[in-house]
Amino acid sequence: MKIPARLLEEAKLRCSPDAECPALLFGRGETVLTWSWLRNVLNSPVAFLLDPEEMYKAIAEAESAGLDLVAIFHTHPGPPAPSPLDLRYMRLWPVVWVISNVYTWETAAWRFKDGRAAPVRLEWV
Numbered sequence: 211m212k213i214p215a216r217l218l219e220e221a222k223l224r225c226s227p228d229a230e231c232p233a234l235l236f237g238r239g240e241t242v243l244t245w246s247w248l249r250n251v252l253n254s255p256v257a258f259l260l261d262p263e264e265m266y267k268a269i270a271e272a273e274s275a276g277l278d279l280v281a282i283f284h285t286h287p288g289p290p291a292p293s294p295l296d297l298r299y300m301r302l303w304p305v306v307w308v309i310s311n312v313y314t315w316e317t318a319a320w321r322f323k324d325g326r327a328a329p330v331r332l333e334w335v
């Protein structure tokens with residue numbers, strides 16, 4: 211999956227270890243073109259939850275611009291591997307999940323496949 215390097219630059223400026231920091235990534239196919247930062251309504255350092263209304267609005271705006279939801283981004287206070295809770299949501303939202311360590315910015319991408327998270331190759335553009 212191709213992602214603009216600017217996503218991580220923005221994440222470094224706006225995300226802190228105080229709360230996981232989610233964004234919806236929009237584009238076409240395997241290419242991310244734009245994104246929306248959304249609130250983490252849990253305001254938790256170890257989990258995130260999106261506001262359904264904000265989420266709907268972001269998706270509707272992107273769709274009206276001809277873009278699809280292609281990935282979900284969020285930060286972790288540790289390794290960028292899906293948590294058990296992430297896996298539950300990944301099953302429901304079978305897009306690519308991009309996770310960044312909020313301390314080191316090590317980043318990995320995953321897709322739910324055959325009952326588990328399979329790594330997805332990331333290319334920063």
Ligand SMILES: [Zn+2]
Nearest residue numbers: 286292293296
């Ligand atoms: Zn997570």
